[in-house]
Amino acid sequence: MESKSKYFLEKNFIIYLIGKIASVGFSFASIPLFIKYFGIADFGRFSLLYTTFLMFLSGTTGWINQGVLRFHSMERDREAFSSEILFLTVKSAIFSNILLAGVFWYNNANLSTIILAVLAFFFACLFGVYTTELQARFKSRIVILSDILRLSCYFFIPLLIHFIKPDVLPEIAIFTGILVSFFVSFLMINDWKLPVLNRSLNRAPKWSRKIWEYGSPMSIWMFLAPTLNTSDRYLISFFLGSAVLGQYSALYDVIFKLFPQLTGPFYNIIHPMLISSHNKGDVQEFNKIMKRSSVYLMVMFIGLFLIIYLFKSFIINNYLGFSKEDTAKLEETVVPLLLGSFFWQISFLMQKRLEIANKTRFMALAMFISVSIGLLVSIYFVPKFGYLASAYSTLFSGLIYIGIITRFKFREWIQWVN
Incomplete structure (x- = not known):
């Protein structure tokens, strides 16, 4: 079991990593190109709206995703489980869409942008939950292929709209790309079929209450996790303007997307593996997966830190296209952003024991x-x-979070590492 688990982790990580390398190209190429063709101020405004979109998405589906990962291996009737999860997702998405539309309207988004965002949000919820269920079944290939398709649509469609009809508002062009990206990628993982709410399964809901009790605190957690970034963008926009927000958002997205793109494959793989080993009562396997993952995360961060720090001027001045004056100012944020990204990512691994122990509140x-x-x-x-x-x-907030979840009991941390 030990050898199988080890090679299973590495094998699936390589699959995810290869796919991420392909998809990350679209993600990072979009930043300088969107700035170039849509303007830094419009990019800043879009980043504000899209961060809000992602914050609502995390809060809406987070509790369902965590419930799927936690209880999927305990249910033999996969069809009934999937049907129950679909009902939860649709109801949650409808409720959150009303709130999302209100927030977009408050931020002076036009009606077309609101409609596009609402539709995109619905399919984003379905896509997120369905891919989580595929991850729980260790279907890494289809997950990563759908992610490549999603990001390629997100990259090409806004630019295509801009070149065909340049007078279209940037936020409309980009949210059209977001809608198409989630819609097409969802169809792909669902065998090119629209979802069907199946009530023919003659049984009462079995997992809904358990998933809610386990996952609802996680939904609050996932809603709060991007709140600081979102609120900071509102503050920067209010005090410094959309253009300055666009500059900071571009560099922030490069750093905070790059490390999660590398760590994402680990979390996609290790979470269902940890849940499975916990449900089987295999403590030894659980501990070894945690130890290997922590080592891999540290190695990846050191490599990433050195690359970005050594080439920070090139990234900001040449890649993002900012002036030398702006580059000098933005360079000061590189180290705290890199360290912040690392501490937040390592905290997600450190909290796995709390998740397993249902300490989600x-x-x-x-x-x-x-x-x-x-x-x-x-x-x-x-x-x-x-x-x-x-x-x-x-x-600073990342360090505080780590301090709280470890409760400053360093003996427990040392015991976990060993």
Whole structure:
């Protein structure tokens, strides 16, 4: 079992990593091209709307995704389980869409953008939950292929719309790409069929209550996790303007997307493996998966840190296309953003034992405290120090979160590592 588990982890990680390398190209190529063709101010406004979109998406499907990963291996009737999950997803998406539309309207998004965002959000919810179920079944190939398709649509369609009809508002062009990307990729993982709500299964809901009790605190956690980034963007936009927001958002997205793109394959693989080993009561396998994953994360971060730090001027000045004056200012945020990205990613691994132990309410409380403190820091310092304060508040809140979830009991941390 040990050898099989080891090679299973590495094999599936390689599959995910190869796919991520392909998909990450579209993700990172979109940043400088969207800035070039849509303008830095419009890119900043879009980043604000899209971050809000992703925050709602995390809160809407997070509890369902966690429930799928936690209980999928315990259910033999996969058809009934999938049908029950679909009902939960649709109901949750409809409720959240109403709130999302209200937030977009409050941010002066036009009607076309709101409609596109609402439709995209619905299929994004379906896509997220369906891919989570595929991950729980270790279907890594179809997951990564659908992700490549999604990001390629997100990359090409807005640019195609811009070249065909340049007068289309940038946010409409980009959200059209987002809608098509989630719709087509969802069809792909669902055998090119639309979802069907099947009530012919003659049994009462079996997992809905358990998933809600287990996952609802995680949904709060996932809603809060991007809140600091979202609120910081609102603060930067309010105090410094959309153009400055666009500059910070571009660099933030490069750093905070790159490391998760590398760590994503691990979390896609190790979470269902950890759940499976826990459900089987295999403590030895659980601990070995955790140890190998922590080593891999550390190695990846060191390599990433060195590359971005050594080439930070090239990335900001040449890749993103900012002036030398702006480059000098943005360079100051590179180290705190890199460290913040690392501490947040390592915390996601450190909290796995809490997730397994159903300590999700404690995790949600820890996230609320750390984000609240980070938000207060940003509110006070962003008007004085600009986006540099935002970068440090992200790092600071990550350290606070790690401190809370470990409860400052370093003996437990040492025991976990060993």
